[in-house]
Amino acid sequence: MTRPTPRRTVLAAAIAAATAAATAPRAFAASDADACDLADEVAGTPGAHDGDAAPVDYRAWTRWADWHRGRDSGTGVVPGPRPGVAILRPTGTVEYTDPHTRITAPWETATWTSPEHTPRHPATExxxxxxxxxxxxxxxxxELRATYTDGSRSPWFVxxxxxxxxxDIRRTSVDDQSDGRSSVWTDTLSVDDPASGLRLASYRLRLTLLRTPGSRVTPTVWRLGAMAxxxxxxxxxxxxxxGVGRGIELPVPRYSQExxxxxxxxxxxxxxxxxxxxxSQMVIEYWGREPTAADLAWVDPSYADPQVDHAARFTYDSQYEGCGNWPFNAAYAATYRDMVGVITRLRGMGDVELLIRAGIPVITSQSFLATELDGAGYGTSGHLMCVVGFTADGDVIANDPAxxxxxxxxxxxxxxxxETIWLRTKRYTxxxxLRSGTGGVCYLYWPLRPxxxxxxALQRIGVL
Structure with missing residues (x-):
């Protein structure tokens, strides 16, 4: 069978046709001079891919020194084994109207802006x-603001x-943001016309932390990163x-979505x-984390595997109207005790084997016709599977929730x-x-102290 097209806009085809321009909402607008002259004091990405030819660059701010290299406005660094940024003293108040509940409320704010990071290779996404x-x-x-290879800058994109x-709010992406050169659809900033040669040469990330006015609670962000x-x-x-993954199979729990x-x-x-x-839930439980009975109390007790319902609720993106927002899944995984979650791309099956040998499952994103993957019995415009190992001959062992x-x-x-259905960037329905493929996108979750x-292994593939 062929599954219906998911609500994620197919990136390459849809972005090329995007014409609507939008910027960050007025309540969050920033001056052009905001953090524009910060220098990136970090040279390179720790644990980058071997060689300089890999077209993927992942950069994260996670350490005490990382957070102090950014520009803070009302934020401070929380010390400890997992340092992060939190509200120290609010520097402003905004009115936010939740587009999904229509509720307008005031929020105290503080911000942190990263140094500018220049990937090893200019990026299209x-x-x-x-x-x-x-x-x-x-x-x-x-938010993210990019500098193009011609020296111009994008607006701050949410x-x-x-x-x-x-x-408090409905978790949400913000579609239809564009400056006529690049656009945001769900979770990805992409150059509208890669064939033009225009690329994203560098970028900054900005965090806005918000809380109820007059309260003393604060969000804390432990990791902020991006894959270019x-x-x-x-x-x-x-x-x-x-290669090295042959004959290894990890004991990852098996859950059906159906x-x-x-x-x-x-x-x-x-x-x-x-x-x-x-x-996501399979891998979270592989690492020994799971929701408590109290967490699951809202789920109908007649439902099997209620933790899957729980994961769906707390990854749901109200704009996308689904649970397939990549960063929301990684963020959900990291709400569990001492867990880390990132979105990146891998170079190929060799990287997956390296991770499997180290005991790290890999959640891959792919799309395919029923005739392109023997044994699946279905086709899909977008689907996540969990690679848990390899046979002695090197074939892929996957926990397929479908x-x-x-x-x-x-x-x-x-x-x-x-390999083909996961790593390709173009395909035919x-x-x-003509539609796009994900080009090797994956979710990686692991404990804070691997x-x-x-x-x-994580250093070798460039995410630690």
Whole structure:
């Protein structure tokens, strides 16, 4: 079967057609001079890919020194094993009308702006992600401003308005933001016309921390990062040679999204719409974290695997009207004790094998026709699976949530087919239309204190 097109706008095709221009809402507007002259005092990205040819660059601010290199306005650095930024003293108040509840409320604000980061290669796309704690009465906004290769700058684009809960605001992306040269759709800033040669040469990230006026609570952000990439157009990729992951299978829990079909229409109705939170929940539980009984008390007790319903609710993006927002899933994973979640791209199956050998599952994003992946039995315009290992011959062992029940979640897929559907950037639909592929996008979750082997693997692929 062919699954309906998901609400994520297909990036390459849709962005090329985007014409509507928008900027950050007036309440959050910044002067052009705001943080524009900061120098990036960090040379390179720790643990970058070997060689200088990798078209993917992930940069994160996580350490005490990182946070002090940024420009703060009302924020301070929280010390400890997981340093982060929090509200020290509010520097402003904004009125925010939630577009999904129509409720207008005042919020005290403080901001932190990163130094400018220049990726090793100019990029066509940037995806931001973050790890944070937002107690009741608080939330955060993440923005990105890019400098183009011709020296001009974009406006500040909103990359997400996020809270771990949903009582204060509705978690949301902001679509239809564009300056006529690049656009934001859901979670990705993309150059509108890559063929023009225009690229994103550098960027800054800005955090706005918000809280109820007069309160003393504060959100805390422990990790703020972005993945910048320029993956070449490709309909296929060369088959890789099986390596260090052969014969390894990680004991990742198996959950089906399909058994939830029809549950909670307000969170996109379960079933095929819940691949992303289902995959996230599998990996979170692999690391020994899970929601408490109190966390799950809202779920209908007749439902199996209520933790999947919970994950769907707390990854739901009210603008996207679904649970497939990539950074929202990573942020959800990091709400669990001492967990880290990032969005990046990998170079290929060799990187996945390296992670699997270190004990780190990889959640991959792909799209394909039913004829392109033997054994799947379906086609999809966008789907998340969890790679948990490799056979002795190097084929992919995946926990595929698009299975009729938990017992059938484990699948073995041909390595070359899986590589193509995951790593390509161009594909054709069943009716011959040209669409984009994700080019190797993945979710990576791991504990704050990984083992030595895990840390080396994460450094090797450039995210630690």
């Amino acid at each position: 940037i995806v931001a992600s973050w790890n944070a704690r937002t107690p009741p009465g608080t939330w955060i906004q993440v 990359m997400g308005r996020w809270a771990s809960g949903d009582a 990439s320029d993956i070449p157009d490709r309909f296929t990729v060369p088959a890789s040679v099986p 058994i939830h079909k029809g549950q909670y229409p307000q969170y996109d109705n379960g079933g095929e719409a819940w691949c992303s939170p289902t995959g 299975s009729p029940d938990d017992a059938s979640v484990r699948r073995v897929y041909k390595r070359s087919q899986f 069943a009716d011959g239309q 083992s030595g082997r895990q840390a080396r």
